[in-house]
Amino acid sequence: MFRREFIGQVAGAVAASQLATRVGNEAVHQAGSDWRSQFPALRQRVNGHPLTYLDTAATSLRPQVVIDALGQFDATDNANPGAALHTLARRASxxxxxxxxxxxxxxxxxxxxxxxxxxxxxxxxxxxxxxxxxxxxxxxxxxxxxxxxxxxxxxxxxxxxxxxxxxxxxxxxxxxxxxxxxxxxxxxxxxxxxxxxxxxxxxxxxxxxxxxxxxxxxxxxxxxxxxxxxxxxxxxxxxxxxxxxxxxxxxxxxxxxxxxxxxxxxxxxxxxxxxxxxxxxxxxxxxxxxxxxxxxxxxxxxxxxxxxxxxxxxxxxxxxxxIGFAAIRQHQERINVRMLERLAALPTVRLIGAPDARARVGVFAFVVQGRTPAQVVAALDEAGVAIRGGDLAALPLLERFGTTRAARASCYLYTNEADIDRFGDALASAVRHS
Ligand SMILES: Cc1ncc(COP(=O)(O)O)c(C=O)c1O
Structure with a gap:
């Protein structure tokens, strides 16, 4: 009986008051670089540098609206769902x-x-x-x-x-x-x-x-x-x-x-x-x-x-x-252009896949002559730049492109040109010291 009522709710409408509360709790975002202000993780310094987070393809940062939604559920609504039971169970449901x-x-x-x-x-x-x-x-x-x-x-x-x-x-x-x-x-x-x-x-x-x-x-x-x-x-x-x-x-x-x-x-x-x-x-x-x-x-x-x-x-x-995916794409293509320029400026760095800003999301895997991905990751981490390296859970693909390991920098809507430049500078320094 309980289960039937729970299922019934799935197709039904959520009470307008509950929706209004939820929407009201979500901070209104602002366009462009102000998207960054919604991500508290970006306010920290790592190894003495402002965090440059370029590991989104592994996991993205969380905006305040998501942190708040989770916090609100944990604080007041954490109950096993039940559409016809007590108040908290109904809210969860x-x-x-x-x-x-x-x-x-x-x-x-x-x-x-x-x-x-x-x-x-x-x-x-x-x-x-x-x-x-x-x-x-x-x-x-x-x-x-x-x-x-x-x-x-x-x-x-x-x-x-x-x-x-x-x-x-x-x-x-x-x-x-x-x-x-x-x-x-x-x-x-x-x-x-x-x-x-x-x-x-x-x-x-x-x-x-x-x-x-x-x-x-x-x-x-x-x-x-x-x-x-x-x-x-x-x-x-x-x-x-x-x-x-x-x-x-x-x-x-x-x-x-x-x-x-x-x-x-x-x-x-x-x-x-x-x-x-x-x-x-x-x-x-x-x-x-x-x-x-x-x-x-x-x-x-x-x-x-x-x-x-x-x-x-x-x-x-x-x-x-x-925000809308049109705005996200527009921002990404601009960031991609900068990233491709910075990578192309380093002769010992080889990008894997076509260097086409419009054909990509913000994911860039590359190999550095004379440096292992682990060394590149460690050198960039010292500069507060978070990237990933290894077989990227796609060894056959890497082998297709003549390697077994690669480094990867990946961007998202909170990435700005300054991030790309900090990454480019840190990578240039890592390459020089190889
Ligand atoms: C293309 C692709 N498929 C599948 C996965 C697996 O995702 P998850 O670890 O979230 O299950 C990933 C994660 O990196 C991925 O990049």
Whole structure:
């Protein structure tokens, strides 16, 4: 009974007064460089220098509105959701339902029950492999994945292939760093059951022609799965325009908290595939012989949900929406131009992927002749510049471009030209001292 009422709330409207309170609590953002003022982490110094945070592709900073939304839930609303129970349970329930509607709208879905809350992109991809994959993939079938994929979009499919006897097939990358569409088309066959591809690579930062890829990949008895971990922070995500069957993203890469994410899936697929985790909150009328599974995405919400994570994620999505992706892109392209100039000025630095400001989000992986990525990371950290280095969870991609390790600087809406110049100066100094 409780569960039915809880589900009922998902499709319903949140009380206007609750929404008004939430919106009122969100600081109004200002355009341009003033976006920075919303990020308290940027007010600190690191190793005696102002923090230059260029590790957003790993995880983004959080704006005050997200910190406040999490704080408010923790301080006053932290209860196990229940739409027909006590006041705190009702508040938690309403906020959780509202977060699902916000996430649906963010990805361009009309049905909130197409939104599964997950722990992040990795969990979303594993969910598809474990459910749709296990139910539909058989020995001799093929799973087609890009050679440049992040390991979270490779290993779940490999595990599925090992479990079922399916064969992994990989499509290549062009020299510029884009998926090789001719290779993709040539490798799709009658046994291809799953095609998994990222919208933006976490190494190259290049914006893949995802709608074209999906249109090539679609076919009967086959699903196309999009890893949107690196695209959703920077580009409007429209699942219907993209034309995929599933799409996964992570909250922590787009200003929200860690341990939260979204898996969007076509409703008819969610209905037809088996549940993953079993337990409370994903079924009702549970007797000794029978259980009625919940509708759509709710079937995948076993156990007490991460309400706080969903609320923080929704606050981040509203914040991004209020700024708008057109403004974010415009800012990013300006920053990209500066970054590409600074990298090109260093002859011993090699950028991986096409040096095209308009074709990229703010992700730049590079190798430095005579210096390991670990040395570069350490040298920049001394100057208060946070970047990442290593195999970037994409070793086959790095090998495709002639290396096994790379450094990576990644930007976001709070990055300004001064950040890029501090990075460029620190890198120039690290290169000189090699
Ligand atoms: C392209 C891509 N896919 C998947 C993931 C995995 O995301 P998460 O660790 O949030 O599950 C990442 C994280 O770096 C990524 O960049």
């Amino acid at each position: 309403a906020s959780f339902d509202e977060a699902r509607r916000t996430a649906a709208e963010f990805v361009g879905a009309t049905d909130p029950l197409e939104v599964v809350f997950t722990r992040g992109t990795t969990e979303g991809l594993n969910l598809v492999a474990a459910t749709w994959g296990t139910a539909n993939v058989r020995s001799g079938d093929e799973i087609l994945v890009g050679v440049g994929e992040h390991s979270s979009n490779m290993l779940p499919w490999r595990a599925l292939a090992a479990r079922t006897g399916a064969r992994m097939v990989y499509f290549g990358l062009t020299d510029a760093g884009y998926p090789d569409l001719a290779d993709l088309a040539a490798k799709i066959g009658p046994r291809t059951r799953i095609v998994a591809v990222s919208h933006v690579s976490n190494v190259l930062g290049l914006i893949n022609p995802i709608a074209e890829i999906c249109s090539i990949a679609r076919g009967p008895n086959r699903i196309v799965v999009v890893d949107a971990a690196q695209s959703a922070p920077h580009l409007a995500t429209e699942v219907r325009t993209i034309g995929c069957d599933f799409l996964a993203l992570s909250s922590h890469k787009l200003l929200g908290p860690m341990g939260a994410g979204v898996l969007w899936g076509r409703r008819e697929l969610l209905e037809s595939m088996p549940a993953w985790h079993h337990g409370s909150n994903m079924a009702h009328d549970v007797g000794l012989e029978h259980a009625e599974l919940s509708a759509g995405a709710l079937k995948f919400g076993a156990g007490t949900p991460n309400v706080s994570g969903a609320i923080g994620l929704a606050a981040a999505l509203r914040y991004l929406r209020s």
